[in-house]
Amino acid sequence: MFLHLQDEGYNGNKLSGRARGKAATLIYRFKSIMQKVDLSVTLCSIPLRNPTILASGILGTTRALLKRVAENGAGALTIKSISTEPREGHNNPTVITFEAGMLNAVGYSNPGMHAAAREFSDLQEIGVPVIASVIGTEHEDFMRVVEGLSKIQFSAIEIPLSCPHTPGFGLLSGQGTPESTFKITSLVRKATKLPIFVKLSPNSPELCTAAKAAEDAGADAITAVNSMGPGMAINIDAQRPVLGFKVGGVTGDALRPIAVRCVYDLYKAVKIPIIGVGGISTGRHAIEMMMAGASVIGIGTGVYYRGIDVFRKVSEEMALWLQKNGYNTFRDIIGVVHD
Amino acid sequence: MIEQPRMINICDVWEETPDTKTFFFPFEGPFTPGQFFMIWIPLLDEKPFTISYIQEEFLGITVLKRGIFTQKFHEKKAGDSIGIRGPYGKGFELQTDLRSCLIGGGIGMASLATIVDRLHNVTIIQGAKTSSELLYRKRFQDMNLCTDDGTLGYTGTTVDVLNALLEKQRFQKIYACGPERMMYKISEICKKHDIEYEASLERYIKCGFGVCGQCDCSGQRTCIDGPVFHQQELIRMADFGKISITKTGERVIHP
Ligand SMILES: Cc1cc2nc3c(=O)[nH]c(=O)nc-3n(C[C@H](O)[C@H](O)[C@H](O)COP(=O)(O)OP(=O)(O)OC[C@H]3O[C@@H](n4cnc5c(N)ncnc54)[C@H](O)[C@@H]3O)c2cc1C
Ligand SMILES: Cc1cc2nc3c(=O)[nH]c(=O)nc-3n(C[C@H](O)[C@H](O)[C@H](O)COP(=O)(O)O)c2cc1C
Ligand code: FES
Numbered sequence: 001m002f003l004h005l006q007d008e009g010y011n012g013n014k015l016s017g018r019a020r021g022k023a024a025t026l027i028y029r030f031k032s033i034m035q036k037v038d039l040s041v042t043l044c045s046i047p048l049r050n051p052t053i054l055a056s057g058i059l060g061t062t063r064a065l066l067k068r069v070a071e072n073g074a075g076a077l078t079i080k081s082i083s084t085e086p087r088e089g090h091n092n093p094t095v096i097t098f099e100a101g102m103l104n105a106v107g108y109s110n111p112g113m114h115a116a117a118r119e120f121s122d123l124q125e126i127g128v129p130v131i132a133s134v135i136g137t138e139h140e141d142f143m144r145v146v147e148g149l150s151k152i153q154f155s156a157i158e159i160p161l162s163c164p165h166t167p168g169f170g171l172l173s174g175q176g177t178p179e180s181t182f183k184i185t186s187l188v189r190k191a192t193k194l195p196i197f198v199k200l201s202p203n204s205p206e207l208c209t210a211a212k213a214a215e216d217a218g219a220d221a222i223t224a225v226n227s228m229g230p231g232m233a234i235n236i237d238a239q240r241p242v243l244g245f246k247v248g249g250v251t252g253d254a255l256r257p258i259a260v261r262c263v264y265d266l267y268k269a270v271k272i273p274i275i276g277v278g279g280i281s282t283g284r285h286a287i288e289m290m291m292a293g294a295s296v297i298g299i300g301t302g303v304y305y306r307g308i309d310v311f312r313k314v315s316e317e318m319a320l321w322l323q324k325n326g327y328n329t330f331r332d333i334i335g336v337v338h339d
Numbered sequence: 340m341i342e343q344p345r346m347i348n349i350c351d352v353w354e355e356t357p358d359t360k361t362f363f364f365p366f367e368g369p370f371t372p373g374q375f376f377m378i379w380i381p382l383l384d385e386k387p388f389t390i391s392y393i394q395e396e397f398l399g400i401t402v403l404k405r406g407i408f409t410q411k412f413h414e415k416k417a418g419d420s421i422g423i424r425g426p427y428g429k430g431f432e433l434q435t436d437l438r439s440c441l442i443g444g445g446i447g448m449a450s451l452a453t454i455v456d457r458l459h460n461v462t463i464i465q466g467a468k469t470s471s472e473l474l475y476r477k478r479f480q481d482m483n484l485c486t487d488d489g490t491l492g493y494t495g496t497t498v499d500v501l502n503a504l505l506e507k508q509r510f511q512k513i514y515a516c517g518p519e520r521m522m523y524k525i526s527e528i529c530k531k532h533d534i535e536y537e538a539s540l541e542r543y544i545k546c547g548f549g550v551c552g553q554c555d556c557s558g559q560r561t562c563i564d565g566p567v568f569h570q571q572e573l574i575r576m577a578d579f580g581k582i583s584i585t586k587t588g589e590r591v592i593h594p
Contacts, residue, residue, distance in 0.1 A: 058550050061588045064558035064578075080552065086587040092385035093377070095546035097342040106551060111589035119590060237346035238422060240381035304550050 037319040038329045041075070043273060043296050044195035044220040046129050046155050048075035051318075051330065052286070052311045055277050055300035056081055056133040056158060056199075057106065059308070063120055070128045073312030075296070078158055079120060081133040082149065083169075084141050086112035090165075091244035096233060101252030101279070102301045103231055105165040105245035108135060113148035120152050129155035131197065137168040139184050146191040157194050159184060161210075162201035162226035164249045170226070176201050178213040185217035197275060199223035202258045208269035215270045223275040223298065224262045227251045252301035255279045260292045267293025267335050281305040283317020293335040342548050344379035344422030350397065351417050356472055358404045359446065360413055361391060364423070366398040372453040373430030373516075373539055373567040376400070377547045379422030384408045387544040387562075390426075391449040401449040401474065427547045428566050431537055433457055437511035440464065440504070442497050442525060444517020448474045450539050451516050455479060462504065466497035466517070498524045510534055519593050523580025526573050536570035540579070543586055555584060 039050040056078040059065045066077045089109025096103050110116065123130045132154040136142040142159055161181055163170030174180055181198060188196055198214035200207055202225040211222045227249025233242045241247070259278025266274050276294025280286050281302030289297050302310040322330055351363040370390060378400065379385040386408050392399030402412050415421060431454055440462045441451045448465050452475060455461060463482040467473045470491035473484055484492030485500050493500055498521060501513075505528070513529055515522050516539040529536035542554040542561035549563035557576035559565060573579050583593045 059552035059560075061552035062555045062558075062584070062590065065552050065555050065560075068558040080588070086589060088586045091383070092545060093344070093379065095342070095548075095551055099341065102550075104551075106545065109545075109553070109587055111585075111587045115587075115589045233343060235344060235346065235381070235422065238344075238379075238381045238420070242343055242379075244384065301550070304548065308549070 036328065037322045039075075039315055039319060041296060041331065043076075043275075044156065046076070046195065048129065048296065050075040050311075050315045051290075051296035052076075052314050053131070053275060053277075053296055053298045054078055054311070055298040056131075056160065057104075058300040058303050060133075063123075063126070066120075066123075066130060067126050069308065069311065070126050072309040073315055074128060074299075075311070075315075076129040076131060076155070077126070078131040078133050078298070079116070080110055081108055081135045081160060082110050082113055082116045082145055083108060083135050083137075084113055084144050084148070086110065086115065093243055094245075094248075096242055096248075097252075097304065098233055101250055101254035102304060103229075103233055103243060103248040103250055104227065105230070105243045105248030107245060108163065108166045108169060113145045117149055117152055120149075120154075123153045131156045131158050133158045133160060133199075134188070135160060135163075135169055136184075137173065139180070139187055142184050143187045143191040146188055150192070154194060156197055156220070157188060157192055158197040158199055158223055159188055160199040160223075160226055162199055162204075164201065164203065164227060164230045165245055165247055171201055171203065176204050176206075176210055178206055178209040181210045182213040182217045185214045185219050189218035195220035197221045197223045199226055200262075201226050202228040202255065202262050202278065207262055208265055211266050211270045215272050219272060221273045221275055221295075222266055222270060223277060224266055224294075225255070225259045225278050228255055228258055251278070252281075252305070253279050256285060260289060263289060263294050264292040264337070267338060280314070281310060283314050283319075283321055286314050286318050287321055287330070287333060290330060290334050291337045293338065295334055342424055342546075344377065344385065344424045346420045346422050348420050349415055349417055352415070353399075355401060355474055358472065359401055359474065361399045361401045362412070362415065362421075363392065363394075363397050363399045364421070365396055366423075367396050368426075370398065370426050371430030372433070372457070373450060374426040374428050375544075375547075375566060376423045376425035377427065377544070378412070379424070380408065380411055381422065383411055385422070387427075387547065389450040389539075391452045393453050401446070401452075403446040425547070428562055429564065431514055431539075431567050432569070434512055434535070435459055437535070438509065439512040439514065440501070440510040442501060442513060442515040442517065442521075443474070444497055444515075444521045445472065446474075447515070447517030447539070449516075451514055452478070454514060462510070464497045464500045464504070466500070466521075497521060498528070501525065501528060505532060512536070515539070519580050519583070526570060526580070529570060530574070536573070537567055538573060539566045540568060541566070543584055553584065553588060
């Protein structure tokens with residue numbers, strides 16, 4: 001069961017009488033839904049209690065935060081991307097919002113693979129699968145990081161070949177082309193037996209060919225999509241771009257229609273499952289993404305829109321929608337728009 | 340709310356000590372002591388600062404010169420503009436009728452200054468390395484001061500002063516901001532004497548609104564779940580007083 005309502009009291013254990021009453025009614029309501037709708041799913045032989053996954057780069061910096069997101073209902077978690085060496089990333093502002101979404105140029109700040117291997121210990125105790133996100137500048141770096149993290153019990157490896165705002169990585173170094181995608185995926189395939197998810201860019205005119213190249217090289221799923229752009233926000237009073245790196249990836253509501261279209265195209269192009277990411281913050285968004293062809297969905301910016309328990313909320317809303325529309329499981333809606 | 344800085348004009352600058360300056364700017368809107376703003380210097384960087392003065396429609400920020408950003412900040416004059424966004428985070432939960440004690444270590448005093456007037460019965464303890472670093476000496480006449488080098492007040496730390504005061508009197512609540520080891524020691528004392536306690540933590544802040552995960556302290560995001568935490572939370576946070584996180588995201592022994 002995906003609900004852990006006792007965790008509503010996480011901030012100081014101060015659940016008031018009224019909140020306790022509300023929690024009890026919610027538990028009752030969820031229990032009655034859960035008897036009818038099955039949200040569990042198996043993704044590349046990994047069992048998930050529900051199809052919501054924490055996207056990479058949002059809160060996935062420490063083991064403690066992963067645990068907290070799990071307590072708030074996520075079906076699986078992705079850590080923030082890790083490189084061989086530590087990186088400080090770009091200067092602030094690194095994350096800002098606008099009317100229709102978020103702009104970020106964090107610049108892949110991360111403590112490097114050795115510190116990450118120390119940080120992400122005892123992952124089984126978290127209770128839900130944890131996915132490693134692995135980045136590199138050279139093709140071989142991906143392999144090195146996978147090896148550096150090999151003692152940690154990750155459930156899968158995600159390789160983002162799609163970041164739009166970090167020199168040396170992703171789009172800024174041509175990693176998302178079908179050729180590079182094939183090479184990098186093949187190298188990682190040799191380095192691990194874990195399922196590999198290749199994360200692609202919504203910008204790519206070669207999206208489907210890149211996905212096919214990943215599938216041919218042994219990828220087990222496609223994560224679609226990373227942030228789009230880059231975009232820019234200018235403070236007109238300062239007459240300067242706002243982000244420290246000037247440009248950054250666009251996520252959230254603005255990205256959703258693009259992400260849905262990417263997943264729709266990919267569903268026809270590859271046989272392996274698709275993890276649909278981009279602008280999902282409600283159960284209806286999640287179902288829309290699944291109808292386009294996603295087997296499970298990722299949530300990032302949704303944490304900003306609706307709080308850390310967005311995973312629980314989205315799962316609840318999916319269950320309600322499915323129940324209302326006469327489905328026992330969301331698996332029946334995957335790809336339905338394609339007939 | 341849209342999380343982007345907007346430009347405001349600095350209207351006054353006060354020199355507090357050789358290394359700290361207070362910048363005043365117009366601001367209307369609610370603000371709880373302990374909350375913070377992100378201050379943007381275009382093309383340079385953006386960093387967190389708490390409010391140290393609330394005066395009608397003006398707020399003040401007291402800035403200690405530490406590195407590149409705060410050096411550039413110190414070059415700003417009345418009439419210059421800076422970007423701000425916020426207020427962010429959870430401030431102090433003021434219990435005005437309790438007999439309380441404020442404990443500020445170094446620049447941490449800035450975060451506590453705005454609550455002095457709101458408490459009815461308050462004792463202030465302030466500590467610094469040396470006398471020239473002590474803040475707001477004209478503003479708050481009646482403080483228990485201490486310095487590491489003994490140049491003013493008691494020679495020793497705020498923790499020593501607190502222990503001495505507790506031999507003669509009782510506090511019902513303590514508010515603290517300063518070096519984390521200091522705040523940790525005070526937490527132990529509060530546990531022993533059964534005193535309510537709130538402390539404001541410092542962690543590396545990137546987004547400021549709870550999405551990047553940079554400011555974690557044992558699963559709590561300092562920027563949105565804090566920076567002020569209550570004793571009940573502090574004792575559950577294994578990293579409090581022990582581990583902090585660098586700009587890369589590495590967890591290291593707290594300096
Ligand atoms: C919630 C909060 C409120 C603060 N309020 C004040 C205040 O009122 N007055 C004041 O003088 N200082 C305050 N600080 C600290 C202030 O943000 C840093 O001193 C400042 O960012 C240093 O920048 P720098 O470039 O001058 O120094 P640097 O050389 O970059 O860094 C010096 C030290 O400052 C800290 N620091 C640097 N960047 C950040 C960051 N983005 N977030 C958090 N810490 C950082 C680090 O510990 C670093 O070791 C506050 C910090 C936090 C977290
Ligand atoms: C602040 C922030 C940091 C991110 N960092 C990473 C990262 O380190 N690695 C990565 O593969 N994607 C990263 N992303 C992209 C997200 O994982 C996700 O693909 C994207 O945000 C779209 O989903 P959303 O609209 O639900 O946020 C980041 C996104 C944001 C907003
Ligand atoms: S600074 Fe980004 S989560 Fe706190």
